[in-house]
Each structure stands twice: as C-alpha cells, then as structure tokens.
Amino acid sequence: MTGTPVLGLTAVLSEGGELAAVAIAAPDLGLFESALAGGAGVGTPAAQVDEGLAAWLAEQNAAEQAFACVGWSIGPRALPAVQAALPRCAGRFASRAIELEVVCEALGGALPHRDQVLSAGAWEQRARAAAASALAEYAVDDAPTSVAGSARAAILAWLWLRRSISSGGHA
Amino acid sequence: MSARPPAGRAGGGEPVFAGLDGEMSGPDPGIHRLIQIGVALDDDAAFCSRIGWSDCRYEPDALAAIGLDPADLAEGPPCEEVDERLHRWLVEHGAAEGTVIPVGWGVSGFDMPFVVATLPRSHRLLSHRSVELNAVCHTFDGVLLGRDGPATAEAWKQRSKQEAERRLEDELGLAPAWHDAGYDARASLAAWRWLRGALAAGSSGAEIGPRQAPERV
Numbered sequence: 001m002t003g004t005p006v007l008g009l010t011a012v013l014s015e016g017g018e019l020a021a022v023a024i025a026a027p028d029l030g031l032f033e034s035a036l037a038g039g040a041g042v043g044t045p046a047a048q049v050d051e052g053l054a055a056w057l058a059e060q061n062a063a064e065q066a067f068a069c070v071g072w073s074i075g076p077r078a079l080p081a082v083q084a085a086l087p088r089c090a091g092r093f094a095s096r097a098i099e100l101e102v103v104c105e106a107l108g109g110a111l112p113h114r115d116q117v118l119s120a121g122a123w124e125q126r127a128r129a130a131a132a133s134a135l136a137e138y139a140v141d142d143a144p145t146s147v148a149g150s151a152r153a154a155i156l157a158w159l160w161l162r163r164s165i166s167s168g169g170h171a
Numbered sequence: 172m173s174a175r176p177p178a179g180r181a182g183g184g185e186p187v188f189a190g191l192d193g194e195m196s197g198p199d200p201g202i203h204r205l206i207q208i209g210v211a212l213d214d215d216a217a218f219c220s221r222i223g224w225s226d227c228r229y230e231p232d233a234l235a236a237i238g239l240d241p242a243d244l245a246e247g248p249p250c251e252e253v254d255e256r257l258h259r260w261l262v263e264h265g266a267a268e269g270t271v272i273p274v275g276w277g278v279s280g281f282d283m284p285f286v287v288a289t290l291p292r293s294h295r296l297l298s299h300r301s302v303e304l305n306a307v308c309h310t311f312d313g314v315l316l317g318r319d320g321p322a323t324a325e326a327w328k329q330r331s332k333q334e335a336e337r338r339l340e341d342e343l344g345l346a347p348a349w350h351d352a353g354y355d356a357r358a359s360l361a362a363w364r365w366l367r368g369a370l371a372a373g374s375s376g377a378e379i380g381p382r383q384a385p386e387r388v
Contacts, residue, residue: 004309004312004324068309075279076279076280076283076284095280096277096280096303096305096306098303098306098309098310099279099300099303099306101300102300102301102302102303102306102307103306103307103310105272105300105302106302106307106310106366106367106370107370109367110367110368110370110371111370111371161310162310162314163314165310165311165314165315165370165373166314166315168373
C-alpha cells in the first residue's frame with residue numbers, strides 16, 4: 001500500500017451551506033460524529049467539535065499525513081464546509097474529496113466483476129450492498145442512511161471497490 | 172448493462188463523457204472570470220472559445236500561467252454568445268439535459284463553479300455528476316498493478332497525462348499546449364480513456380499501454 005490514509009466522510013450542510021453535522025469513519029470503523037450548534041442552539045459549539053476531531057485524527061494517524069476523504073455524493077461543497085467550520089483540523093485533510101460515484105464510473109464497463117461486465121450503476125449497487133453487509137457483519141448498530149452509518153458505509157464501500165480492483169474484479 | 176452511445180455522441184438520454192477545462196483570471200468564482208472554455212466529446216468533436224470581459228478582475232499569476240496580458244482579457248465574444256454557441260454545439264452532438272458528464276483534473280471543485288456562473292444554459296446539459304480524474308488516480312493508488320508493481324496516485328496522474336499528450340500528438344498531430352482549454356479538454360478525455368483502459372488491462376494481467384508502467388514510489 002503506497003497511499004494516503006483515507007476516511008469516510010458524511011457532512012450535513014445547512015441551506016446556507018454551513019456545516020450542521022459531521023461524521024468521519026476510519027477503516028477500522030472507529031467514528032467521530034457531532035452535530036454543530038447552529039441558529040437553534042442545538043449541538044456542540046464548533047470550536048469544541050474542532051478540538052475533539054483534532055484529537056481523534058491524531059489517534060488515527062500519528063504521522064500527521066493529510067487524510068483523503070471519501071463519500072457518496074460528497075460533492076465539491078462538503079469538504080470545504082468542514083474545513084471552514086473546523087479550522088484547526090482543516091489542514092489534516094487533502095484538498096480534494098473522493099466521490100465514490102466517480103470510482104464506480106471508472107470501473108463501469110472497464111473492470112469485470114466475477115467475469116461479468118457491469119455498468120457504473122451496477123458497481124454502485126454492489127458497493128453499497130457490500131458495505132451494508134459488512135456493517136451488519138461487524139454488528140455495527142448504524143443504519144447506512146444515518147450520518148454515522150453513511151460515513152462508515154462510505155469507507156467500507158471504498159475498501160471493497162479497491163479490493164475489487166486489486167483482485168481483478170473478484171472481491 | 173445499457174450500451175453507451177457511440178463516442179462523441181450523446182443520444183436518447185444516454186450519458187456521454189466530455190473532457191472539460193476552463194481557464195480563469197483567478198481562483199475565486201465570486202471575483203474572477205472564466206476567460207476560455209474547452210469541451211471535447213471525441214477526437215473530432217471539440218469546442219473551444221475565449222470569453223471576453225470588459226470588467227475582469229485578475230490575479231497576475233493566473234494570467235502568467237496561461238500566457239495572457241491584462242489587455243487580452245477583453246478579447247473574445249461575450250459570455251452570453253459563447254453560452255449560446257456551446258449549447259447549440261452540444262445539442263447538435265446529441266446532448267440532452269443532464270446527459271454530459273464533465274471529465275477533468277480539478278473539474279468538480281475548480282472548473283464547474285465558473286461554468287455555472289458563466290454558461291448557465293450550457294450547464295443545464297451537464298450531469299450533476301462530474302468525473303474528477305484525481306479521484307480516479309487516487310483509487311488506483313497502490314492497488315492497480317503496472318509492470319513494476321503498485322503505483323502511486325501521483326504516478327498514475329503523471330503517466331495518464333503523458334499518455335494523453337502522446338496520443339494527441341501521434342494520432343491527431345496536436346503539439347502539447349497545456350493551459351489552453353481546448354487542448355486540456357481533449358487531454359482530459361484522452362487521460363480518462365487511458366485510465367479506464369489501464370484498469371481493464373491491469374485486471375486481466377495484460378500490459379498497460381505502450382510505455383513502461385509507472386514506477387513504484
């Protein structure tokens with residue numbers, strides 16, 4: 001393995017594009033999750049979340065390499081919103097997030113899965129199913145649609161897609 | 172699996188990949204301007220146009236990178252005209268609303284906000300999803316094998332750019348012209364196709380491309 005450390009990211013943004021909640025999952029399914037205090041005053045102050053996340057990231061990677069974030073439909077706004085709301089942690093993230101749909105687009109029609117040619121949509125379905133199955137297998141009590149479950153499902157899907165590549169489509 | 176349309180043609184609502192690149196007067200879409208747009212659907216189907224501005228703020232470094240002087244910023248048709256021409260060109264090539272998937276280096280985070288702000292009519296033909304080539308290279312990092320074993324994301328990036336440049340020169344007679352939006356759009360599409368070819372070849376154990384695989388880093 002030559003690469004950058006990777007984390008699953010789910011960011012919930014307000015209508016104004018500000019960070020309202022964040023969940024970040026490690027490959028071992030360790031999780032950081034928090035709702036940020038907004039206009040209604042519900043949640044944790046951003047500075048406190050920033051401090052907690054900084055400590056959690058330090059536990060994940062003592063070498064202080066920048067993390068790449070992966071997610072479903074993560075879009076171009078999620079990571080900048082996280083970095084804007086949590087400035088202490090901003091530098092710990094690589095500048096671009098990896099959208100898992102893009103990975104599936106790359107695999108669609110190019111990498112067979114168990115000798116069957118799959119479309120990008122079929123790769124996406126299988127990656128999501130593999131992640132949900134792994135969550136159940138690890139007895140993690142998160143719905144894949146919750147903020148925490150979505151972050152964990154993202155890192156599991158990423159790991160499964162990369163295993164598929166390294167195994168020539170036999171993950 | 173549904174069949175893709177022939178290369179360079181979108182049709183029947185089917186998605187088609189398009190290399191897309193913009194050159195800007197600076198990094199902030201709220202301040203700076205899109206001054207050149209390039210879109211490539213295939214080797215023989217590429218659109219490129221300058222966009223002229225009378226009120227363009229700029230960063231000197233941004234202009235220097237693309238070899239322009241401030242006086243050059245007014246050159247080119249206005250953005251409304253370019254938007255109309257690009258929209259017509261895409262439709263003539265079979266594009267329907269949301270069917271054109273932009274492909275590029277930094278396309279989702281950097282180029283698209285400028286396209287949204289400058290070319291709204293053409294933007295409606297683009298898919299909400301774009302293919303960020305950096306993400307593809309990162310996915311291959313350490314797991315897709317070349318001749319010499321696993322290669323890093325950076326090695327895949329450099330290699331795909333080299334292969335795109337080689338292909339454009341050898342097969343289309345295009346001399347390298349990086350930072351020209353038309354050239355960069357073609358190169359993005361060529362790199363995307365090469366990376367997918369590398370994935371297909373790598374997964375079958377075949378050699379990846381005509382040159383030596385990226386070095387292990």
